[in-house]
Amino acid sequence: MIFTFTDEQTELAAILRRFLQDKSPPAEVRRLMQTEAGYDPQTWAQLAGQLGLPGLVIPEKYGGSGAGPVELAVACEEMGRALLCAPFFATAVLAAGALLAAGDQAAADEYLPPIAAGTTIATLAGCEDDGAWTTERLATRARRSGDGYRLDGRKSFVLDGHIADLLLVVAQADGGPSLFAVDAGASGLARRRLDTLDQTRKQAVLDLDAVPARLVGAEGGAAAVLDQTLRLAVIALAAEQVGGAQRCLDMSVEYAKIRVQFGRPIGSFQAIKHMCADLLLEVESARSAAYYAAWAAQDGSDELPLVASLAKACCSEAYFRAAADNIQIHGGIGFTWEHDAHLYYRRAKSTEVMLGTPAEHREIAARYLIDGAAGPA
Amino acid sequence: MEATASSARREARDWIEENFDPQLSVRAWLERLADSGWAAPAWPREWHGRGLPAEEAALSYAEFNRVDAPGPPAGLGVMLAAPTIIANAGDELKRQFVRAVLVGDHAWCQLFSEPGAGSDLAGLQTRAERDGSEFVVNGQKVWTSGAHLADYGMLLARTDPDVPKHRGISYFAFPMRQPGVEVRPLVQMTGESGFSEVFFTDARVPASAIIGELNGGWAVALSTLGFERTGLGAGSGIGFRLAAPGGSRVLAQQEVSVGEFIAAARAQPRSFGTNSTAMIGGSITPLVALAAGLGRDRDQAVRQDIVRLYTLSSVNTWNGLRARAARQAGGRAGPEASLGKLMSSRIARQWRDTASLIAGPREMLAGADGPLDGRVASQLLATPGPSIYGGSDQIQRNIISERVLGLPREPDSSKTVPFRQLRVGTQAGPGEAS
Numbered sequence: 001m002i003f004t005f006t007d008e009q010t011e012l013a014a015i016l017r018r019f020l021q022d023k024s025p026p027a028e029v030r031r032l033m034q035t036e037a038g039y040d041p042q043t044w045a046q047l048a049g050q051l052g053l054p055g056l057v058i059p060e061k062y063g064g065s066g067a068g069p070v071e072l073a074v075a076c077e078e079m080g081r082a083l084l085c086a087p088f089f090a091t092a093v094l095a096a097g098a099l100l101a102a103g104d105q106a107a108a109d110e111y112l113p114p115i116a117a118g119t120t121i122a123t124l125a126g127c128e129d130d131g132a133w134t135t136e137r138l139a140t141r142a143r144r145s146g147d148g149y150r151l152d153g154r155k156s157f158v159l160d161g162h163i164a165d166l167l168l169v170v171a172q173a174d175g176g177p178s179l180f181a182v183d184a185g186a187s188g189l190a191r192r193r194l195d196t197l198d199q200t201r202k203q204a205v206l207d208l209d210a211v212p213a214r215l216v217g218a219e220g221g222a223a224a225v226l227d228q229t230l231r232l233a234v235i236a237l238a239a240e241q242v243g244g245a246q247r248c249l250d251m252s253v254e255y256a257k258i259r260v261q262f263g264r265p266i267g268s269f270q271a272i273k274h275m276c277a278d279l280l281l282e283v284e285s286a287r288s289a290a291y292y293a294a295w296a297a298q299d300g301s302d303e304l305p306l307v308a309s310l311a312k313a314c315c316s317e318a319y320f321r322a323a324a325d326n327i328q329i330h331g332g333i334g335f336t337w338e339h340d341a342h343l344y345y346r347r348a349k350s351t352e353v354m355l356g357t358p359a360e361h362r363e364i365a366a367r368y369l370i371d372g373a374a375g376p377a
Numbered sequence: 378m379e380a381t382a383s384s385a386r387r388e389a390r391d392w393i394e395e396n397f398d399p400q401l402s403v404r405a406w407l408e409r410l411a412d413s414g415w416a417a418p419a420w421p422r423e424w425h426g427r428g429l430p431a432e433e434a435a436l437s438y439a440e441f442n443r444v445d446a447p448g449p450p451a452g453l454g455v456m457l458a459a460p461t462i463i464a465n466a467g468d469e470l471k472r473q474f475v476r477a478v479l480v481g482d483h484a485w486c487q488l489f490s491e492p493g494a495g496s497d498l499a500g501l502q503t504r505a506e507r508d509g510s511e512f513v514v515n516g517q518k519v520w521t522s523g524a525h526l527a528d529y530g531m532l533l534a535r536t537d538p539d540v541p542k543h544r545g546i547s548y549f550a551f552p553m554r555q556p557g558v559e560v561r562p563l564v565q566m567t568g569e570s571g572f573s574e575v576f577f578t579d580a581r582v583p584a585s586a587i588i589g590e591l592n593g594g595w596a597v598a599l600s601t602l603g604f605e606r607t608g609l610g611a612g613s614g615i616g617f618r619l620a621a622p623g624g625s626r627v628l629a630q631q632e633v634s635v636g637e638f639i640a641a642a643r644a645q646p647r648s649f650g651t652n653s654t655a656m657i658g659g660s661i662t663p664l665v666a667l668a669a670g671l672g673r674d675r676d677q678a679v680r681q682d683i684v685r686l687y688t689l690s691s692v693n694t695w696n697g698l699r700a701r702a703a704r705q706a707g708g709r710a711g712p713e714a715s716l717g718k719l720m721s722s723r724i725a726r727q728w729r730d731t732a733s734l735i736a737g738p739r740e741m742l743a744g745a746d747g748p749l750d751g752r753v754a755s756q757l758l759a760t761p762g763p764s765i766y767g768g769s770d771q772i773q774r775n776i777i778s779e780r781v782l783g784l785p786r787e788p789d790s791s792k793t794v795p796f797r798q799l800r801v802g803t804q805a806g807p808g809e810a811s
Contacts, residue, residue: 003695003702253782268785270771273778280777281716288695289688310688362684363677369687370665370674 003295005074013074019051020082026340032085033199033343037163039086047086048118054092055116057232058100062112069232069297073239073290080243083200083343087121090159093236095122097229098168102179102217111166111181122166125155125206126226133230133355135170135177135223140208142173142180142215149173149180149215150188151208157354161204162193168216169208170226175219182213198350200343231308234355235297238290238308238315241351245286245315248322248344249279252329259331272329279322286318306368309361316352316361323348385429389415389437397446399636403621404480404628406635407449411479415441416449417459424463424475432701438616445639448616450623452523454478454485458531461601462550466588470550474529481631484624486527488518488551488575489598493802496772498533499542499595500791500801503577505534505549507584512536512549514557514580520766524560524573526624527553531601532582537592538797545796548594550586554625557581567758605767606718606776659690659724663749668735671748682731689727693720715773715781722764729760 005013023043032040047053057072058064065071072093079088096115099108114120126133128140140153151171161167167182167189182189188209196203217225253276256267266272293311296304323345327334334341352358396409410416411425419434420426429437441448449455459478462470477483494501503516514534524530530551537545553560557580562570589597619642622630633641661683668674668683697717733740736748743754764770778784791799800806 003699253784256784264788265785267778268787270775270787273782273784274771274774276782276784277719277774277777280782281719284696284716285689285692285720288692288699291699292691292695307691310684310691313684314688314692359681362681362688365684365687366680369661370668370680370683 003291005070009071009074012071013078016051016053016075016078017081019047020078020084024082024084026083026343029083029085029200029340029343036193038160038200038202039163044086044121045118047088048116052116053088054118055096055112056092058092058096058112058116062108063116064096064112069235069294070291072232072236073294076236076240077243077246077290080240080347081247083244083347085200087123087160087163089201089233089236089240090123090161090164091115091121093233094124094126094159094229095164095166095168097232098124098179098225099216101225101228102221104217107181107214107216115166120165121160121163122168123158123160123164124229125158125161125167125169127157128154129156131157131353133226135226138170138172138177140169140171142171142178142213144174145212149213150210151180151182151213152210153208155206155208156194156203158191158204158206160202161206162191162202167206169206169213170222171213173215173219177222178219179216179222179225180213181216182208182211186211186213188212196350198346200347201350230355231304232297234308234312234361235290235293237351237355238286238293238311241315241319241348242283242287242290244344244347244351245279245283245319245322248319248326248341248348249276249283251341252276252279252322252326255330266329275325275329279325282318282321286315289314306365309356309364312356313358313361313365316348316358319348320345320352383436385418385433386436386440389418389440393440393444393446397444397635399634399639401635402632403447403635403638404631406447407480407621407631410449411476416479417455420460420463420475424471425479435616442616442618445619445643446617447619447621447635447638447642449479449621450481450484451620452484452623453487453531454483454529454623457487457601457604458485458529458550460604461531461548461597462588464600465548465597466550470586470588474550478623481621481623481628482625483528484523484526484626486521486524486530486553486575487601488521488530488532489601490520491517491802492519493804496769497801498598499546500799501533501535501546502802502804503532503534504538505532505536505547505582507536508581510584511581512547512584514549514551514577514582516577518575518577519563519572521560521573521575522571524553524575525562526626528625529553530575531588533594533598535796536594539795540592541793542791542796542799542801543595545592546594546598547591548588548597549582550588551580551582552586555580566761567755602768606715606773659686659693659728661687661690663752664728664731664735667732667749667753671735671737671739673735679731679735682727682734686724686727686731689720689724693717693724696720715776718763718767719770719773719777722770725756725760725763729757732756 032038052065053075055064056067056075060066099111115122140151140155142149142151151169155169165184169180169182170177171180188211190207191204194203194205256272256276257265259266289311293307296307327341327345330341333339392415414422414425414427417425418427418429418437419431422428455478459475462474489498491501491503503518505512505514530553532549532551533546534549535545536547557578559576561574563572563574564570664683668679673679732753736753739748740753744751747754779786798807
């Protein structure tokens with residue numbers, strides 16, 4: 001395993017950082033988070049057209065860039081730093097990941113090229129009312145109807161579900177939990193944007209009443225698809241958290257150097273500088289965990305399930321601590337609406353409990369480390 | 378890069394093929410190592426090294442460890458004194474000391490901390506006063522490991538009390554075996570004695586033994602402390618898993634053959650890894666066994682804590698690997714030394730607390746009656762150490778925030794006042810009754 005980035009990966013980070021400084025400065029984040037759609041179609045088109053980001057991990061034969069988990073992590077880190085308001089995670093990580101994992105050639109041929117081109121926004125509707133990514137207690141049902149299926153039920157916590165053109169829905173079919181493609185314009189589909197803690201990434205609830213759907217992959221195949229999709233998704237999310245946490249640390253350090261109290265910059269007081277030093281340790285450790293997991297995914301390592309969960313738990317807690325301490329270091333100004341600190345605090349908490357809480361991921365790791373589940377000891 | 382690394386490895390393998398001979402005495406083997414540069418391949422060529430980057434040196438150690446070849450004696454000579462001398466001293470001192478450390482003629486101790494000068498090391502009071510071609514030393518040091526075995530000490534002493542504290546310190550290669558030196562064992566809270574107090578009464582050191590400049594000892598001390606942080610954090614320096622005995626008091630032990638020495642070490646697995654200075658490991662293995670043995674391995678709190686410990690140990694390793702890879706790629710050396718040291722003490726605390734959670738009331742028992750044969754109790758008692766020794770956690774945080782994050786230093790009025798006027802140690806400050 002290598003522990004450094006290739007020149008191409010470093011270049012990707014630099015290009016994306018410049019792009020996001022230009023297209024997603026804090027004022028733009030604030031504008032977009034208060035819109036119904038929650039993203040800027042023009043910026044999304046440029047992300048696709050100039051940078052090819054929606055198709056980053058989609059193979060070239062479907063019009064994507066064919067990049068791997070490390071490039072994905074690099075991109076997510078930059079987006080997390082900038083709090084980019086865009087349907088990237090839903091489209092490029094969750095939906096594209098599920099389509100690739102499903103192994104359904106016809107569905108891949110039809111859906112992946114427009115996703116890679118940025119013309120289709122897609123998402124994965126895996127959760128129901130409890131917000132858990134599990135196929136074990138699905139209330140949403142699929143029944144055969146002519147050539148296709150009809151779905152009934154309710155999916156919630158659907159990232160960008162209010163704007164997605166293509167919804168990949170997990171539902172219980174006769175043959176077990178299965179993945180279905182639902183068109184945004186399908187009859188019987190009602191969707192409502194949810195009021196979210198983190199306004200920079202929207203979520204929706206979908207009510208499905210005999211909605212026509214197309215099976216993707218085999219009946220009963222959704223559990224394996226989710227497993228594979230989420231394993232990469234938690235690494236991407238962990239990398240996004242590293243970017244956000246780093247930005248919080250940077251904000252704290254910048255402010256501690258210029259804010260003067262008692263005739264000195266507050267950064268000269270050990271009470272403040274020690275908080276900053278501890279945050280650096282948190283952020284560097286989180287970065288190691290996220291990229292170790294990304295490298296493990298790239299190498300197809302046996303360690304992957306273990307280290308993906310370690311990364312998600314570690315990065316979640318590091319981000320939330322960085323976001324909370326950033327507010328504390330800023331004092332009163334950090335508690336205001338006009339300061340950006342709360343935007344990171346909201347994103348940090350929201351991503352901490354998304355795709356499995358830290359405690360849930362540690363329990364997954366415990367099965368390997370304590371119970372000796374197959375995999376690394 | 379790959380090509381050089383594997384060529385260093387191949388070179389080591391070839392050299393071992395030709396030179397490693399279990400019939401040799403340990404002494405003769407150490408001399409071979411020292412004179413070929415393989416004892417410390419990362420050191421400069423002209424001073425018994427091969428000038429290899431750390432990464433390549435590590436690969437070459439792997440070759441030596443494959444045959445369990447003993448390396449130079451473990452301890453502060455190899456870890457701190459020789460690197461400090463190579464980096465700061467004149468050629469005469471280098472000739473006198475570097476090889477002697479590698480072949481085990483001299484064992485070293487570190488004479489830095491004093492009762493009144495811990496975190497504020499520059500406030501030290503031990504004084505060295507000129508007397509012809511020598512200096513006369515009076516004062517007291519504390520927390521000295523290996524003092525009773527040491528032949529030389531890295532001594533910081535005040536040579537000018539009339540200038541501010543950082544500017545009147547000199548750094549000596551101080552001979553320990555003389556009448557004016559008294560070593561008294563210091564018993565730690567663990568009940569063990571790993572350290573001593575050292576008292577100097579008109580002890581003598583030649584002026585030629587100053588490392589660096591007269592009154593320029595502070596900068597030299599900082600370089601030693603840098604080597605120490607690196608060593609205590611991620612583990613560094615010499616990579617032989619097995620160390621030969623060293624120091625004039627144990628020289629006779631070098632008379633056995635290399636083969637006999639290795640056989641004795643293999644019979645006692647603890648002999649290996651003595652070059653690693655990490656005193657407390659972060660391994661979850663004994664704790665998983667303890668939890669299973671006590672039927673506590675299904676307890677959610679226990680499971681969470683074990684994974685927390687595993688996470689901290691893992692990220693500490695990965696932080697080190699990332700930093701090393703970045704250095705190798707020619708990037709900026711990262712802040713990993715202080716970060717690693719800070720993480721080590723956190724890992725120790727997590728181990729302690731996880732063990733405590735698992736053991737419950739059994740933690741009241743120690744020794745053979747205690748959980749894990751007393752290891753839970755002994756690690757509990759040892760845990761405060763890592764966050765104090767080698768620069769406390771608080772000092773590491775100062776270093777990280779100032780040197781890595783660029784935060785301003787705390788104003789320190791004592792830096793500009795002549796040492797004589799400071800309130801430090803047993804010295805009263807200005808305007809105070811003496």
